[in-house]
Amino acid sequence: MTERKPTRKIRLSQRPIFKNEKQRNAAALVASAIVFVLTLTLALALSSFADSGNELLQVGDIAPRDILAPSAQSYTSAILTESRRQMASDSVNNVYFPPNxxxxxxxxxxxxxxxxxxxxxxxxxxxxxxxxxxxxxxxxxxxxxxxxxxxxxxxxxxxxxxxxxxxxxxxxxxxxxxxxxxxxxxxxxxxxxxxxxxxxxxxxxxxxxxxxDLVRPNRLLNQAATDDARQAAVAAVEPEVRSYEQGQFVVEGGTRITALDIEALDALGLLVSPDLRLQQVAQALLASLLAAATVSLYLTRQHPDLWSQFRLLWLLEGLFLIAVVSFALFSSDGAAQYLFPYAVLALLFVGLVGTEFAIFSTVLFALLAGIMANNALEVTALAGFGGVIGALSLKGTDRLNRYFFVGLVLACVNVVVVVIFSLGVNALNAGVFVRLISYGLLNGLFAAMAALVGLYLITLIFNMPTSIKLVELSQPSSPLLQRLLREAPGTYQHSLQVANLAEQAASAMGANAELVRVAALYHDIGKVLNPAFFVENQVDGSNPHDLLHDPFRSAAIIISHVPDGDRLARQFRLPARIRDFIWEHHGTTKVSYFLSKALSEAESSEQVDVDLFTYPGPKPQTRETAILMLADSSESIVRARKPANKQEISTIIREIVESRIADGQLDESNLTLKDIEQIRTIFVEMLQGVFHPRINYPGTLSRLRTEERAGIPTIVADRVEKDAAPETVVSLQKVPSGSEQTLITDDDAPLADVPPLRRTRSNGVETSEMPALKEPEGERDDVSG
Known part of the structure; x- marks a missing residue:
């Protein structure tokens, strides 16, 4: 009887509400795009539909309410000017030739x-x-x-x-x-x-x-002279200027609208004609479609992995739309345009995705903000320069002082932009200038604080792997890492080494190094449920697989650390993006040692179901998870084979990489051959430093022995023979005194013929005690994790 293989799962961040079917996922993306375009269109055309002073009136209508001048303004009345000029022209008598x-x-x-x-x-x-x-x-x-x-x-x-x-x-x-x-x-x-x-x-x-009937004119009209006289009279008429003070009545409610009223409303920016409204809606729709096409092209070329991360994609879309709609609500107020924290979006995106994505989003938002502010270049400059410089200035989002520094930078940038545009005004008002400078300073500081609060709330509400969350998870005091250290110390050390490898490779490639490092620390947490079945945790050569005598069951136990890790990750509320690494770090590779053993013991290969020896996958879907897969394999296999020099390390890593490529494990990760070669070079350099040859000092050390100190097993080295290879020794897990012992459940247990692992619970923490087992047949690369 064989254990049932864990159900193959897909990436957690790819599991939307549509149950992960391809067509439904495509429909979800289309729906998301429609929402993006419609919301953006409404935001851009908001001024056409808002009730904040914009009136759609025609001659003959009854004014629905009092309409007041929003500010002190003057304009030249074409209607009154034309009326006066017509009167002047009509007052000129015709000029006639003498009688003929x-x-x-x-x-x-x-x-x-x-x-x-x-x-x-x-x-x-x-x-x-x-x-x-x-x-x-x-x-x-x-x-x-x-x-x-x-x-x-x-x-x-x-x-x-x-x-x-x-x-x-x-x-x-x-x-x-x-x-x-x-x-x-x-x-x-x-x-x-x-x-x-x-x-x-x-x-x-x-x-x-x-x-x-024979009486007719004998003095004919001199049309040229008459026209000249009338033109001279018209030219002498000065344009009629109408002035309004702020709050002055333009139209009184209940009165009939005249052509002169329409002219005044239009001149004061209080009138939206049907044609203009239609033009504004068309402008908004075209701008929204262009923005959506730009975002789609950018994601496809620069961040293709985001297409499969529905939750993150929707969060980014939501934040962008919130920023656009918020500005649309404030854009009608000139003062609010200087106070609006444009850079918040850029700073949030730095923490969620990265600097490059933040800069792209900032430029797009700045252009849209300029359109919403009646094509105001100054608004575009405020949003663009502030967001881009803020994103470039925020190096790491894990410290409060960095946000304070960015706030000061943003304040300075805003002041410079205000000065640039103020110097281009003919009559510079000192009071207005000082007020705008103060708005710019407050804007920068408020943007930095709002971004910090926003990132914290996103981390708290959506459980996203933001920089704040990643810093929290990377702490050694993290409960799950503490449990891994106590119950599977070999796995813990292995995870540290893998984290160092993966972080350096990701950093060199421009991938999310912080995310990769934290994910590497947790990728093998499933091993804490059966730590003794993994070679890095085995002490004194004891290997429980030798007691199973069943490669099917051994493979099932090895593979189970992936779904077990996911269950623990859920229990400890690790972000879904971190859980993707747990599922993908082995991809759909096979437990080759036990598969080979099963084939050798079977009467025919048809009796062996290869799927029972295959990890559930999926294959790595991003560069980050692919880096972790290669780092995990490289560290464990190099450690197991103990290469003597750098050339041997390079050969081993090349074999690993070629094996993963040949098996198609990297096909869905967007890694290029250049990326892979860069990863291999970094791994060789780093592993050379970790596993460099050591001097065998002549002495009296002949063997390793342990002795107890204060109830904790420690290692005491005796003399060894010259040129003997050092052994990795891990302390046995002791049962804390006074703890309650319980047998493991059938869901976790190895087979009946294996001495059961006993679990102990102390202070709410579960640990496992490994029974004494017989001597192993040797180390196995494929069970080292």
Whole structure:
């Protein structure tokens, strides 16, 4: 019967609420991107929808409330200025040319033609009276009414001659006077007064009818001169300036909105037209899409591992959006723009991800802040310079004095930015300048304090591996490290060596060295449940695997330190990112020693389930976990083989690296060949210092023996033969006196034929006591952890 192999698990930081299915994870990322774009769009367009003074009004609307001027402002009223200019233009009289006598002659000649034609009609005997009337109605040059045409046909020749002569006299008389276009109608209306009184009313009407249509202007308009005069009058009008004091009524509530009101609201920045609102929303949407695309490209190129760390990714997104929305709420107030702690975002991101990511986020936030502040370059400079310099100045986030130093740096940067933009103002107000300087100083100090408090709260609430949390976990007094030291001292020493290796490699590569070091300290904590089954904790050659005589069970015990470590990590509330290292530091490698032994004992290879000898994985998903895998293997195997020189160490590490590459363990870690070679070089140099050859002094030491001192086993060295290799000796775990002893449970126990490990509990701390076992067959690289 074989132990059931632990269920293979995925990385903890990759386990979102969608149960880790690929399609659901992709949907989660898409949803996150949509939330990012929508929230950013609303924040950027907030000024279009806010009720803080922006009014959407049109001419004819009733003002919903009193609208006051936000500050003392003046503007040139185009409406009033245009009205005054129009009045000036209209007041200019038209300019005319002198009367033209030729026009009078032309009109007299036309009248003579009309009279001659009428003579022909009167004399034509072939025409009936009806035909004659039609001919008179169709003269064309003049129009005669029936009341005027009938008397012409009925009067005798003498009367007609007198009437036609009088018509010519009247027309000549009125055409001698200046007649403008505007005077034509009045002149025609006055023709009756020009007819001699010797004519009766009927004949006078005929005279008027003959001359009326031939009256026309003889003094024409000089359009060029008129336009010049009007332009001169318009140019003389000064622009109309309207001024408002702060708090003065612009529009009173309940009154009807006029065009002049709309102009004033627009000039004072209190009006948002429908077109402008639509433009602002479009601007916000385009800026949000561009920002999302930039973030996506940056993460893909520079931080691809963040795509799989859902919780951290969502936290970063949330912090960024909170910063943007917060600024959007303050951007309408000029003073608040100088007090807003722009650098908080950068300082938080330094503690959560790193300086490079913090600088990228700061630049993006600064650009968006400038857009929200009506394209204010000064706001962009405040946010950009402060955030970037603050991120570069924060070297380590584990000490309070570093935040104080960064606060002073930020204060100085803000003051410099304020001075730069203040010097570009024509009329520099000393009071305003001093106030802005004080705002800049307070801004820097407040940003540093807010970042420190924010990082602490994030650590406390989200259990994220921030620098504060990592410092706390790296302390030797940590309860879990104390337990590892007491119950599995060999594993503890191994973890220290691995932490040193991994930290140096991560630092050289630009990875998160602080995270790697702390994770290395805890990567093997699962061994505290069965410490004696791991070679680094075995004393006097005692190896419990020799009593099992079952490679399946031995492999299960070895592999179980991974899920056991995860359970302990959960119990002690280690961050999920640290627990990823526990699962990934062996990847999906095999316990090769016991697999080989199982194959040799089986009648055929088909009887051996290779999965029972395979770690649950997953393979390393980041550079940091891949570094830990290589450091763990390198330290344990080099220690086991005891190389004599640097060349042998280099050969061993090269074999380890090539083996991991060939097995595909590094395929998902984003490590490059250059990174791997750099890791190998660092490991060789460091392990050479740890396992350097020592001088074998001639003397009397022949063997090692132990003797008890104060109830604690200690090691006393006797003489050894010359050139004998030193042995690693670890103290046996003693049962504290007066502690309560209990047998381990079936879940933790080795098989029934193995003497059970006895657990003791003292002061709430569990320890294990290893029974006496027979001599081992030899050290095994694959059980050293």
């Amino acid at each position: 006598p030729d026009i009078a002659r032309e009109q007299i000649a036309l009248l003579q033609d009309v009279i001659a034609r009428i003579d022909e009609i009167r004399a034509n005997e072939d025409l009936s009276d009806s035909d004659k009337r039609q001919e008179l109605a169709s003269l064309g040059i003049i129009e005669l009414s029936p009341e005027e045409a009938d008397p012409i046909l009925n009067m005798d020749e003498n009367t007609w001659a007198s009437v036609s002569t009088e018509a010519t006299t009247v027309l000549e008389r009125v055409m001698r006077e200046p007649i403008r276009e505007v005077d034509v109608n009045s002149v025609r209306d006055g023709l009756a007064m020009q007819v001699s009184v010797r004519f009766n009313a009927t004949n006078a009407a005929v005279v008027t009818g003959l001359a009326r």
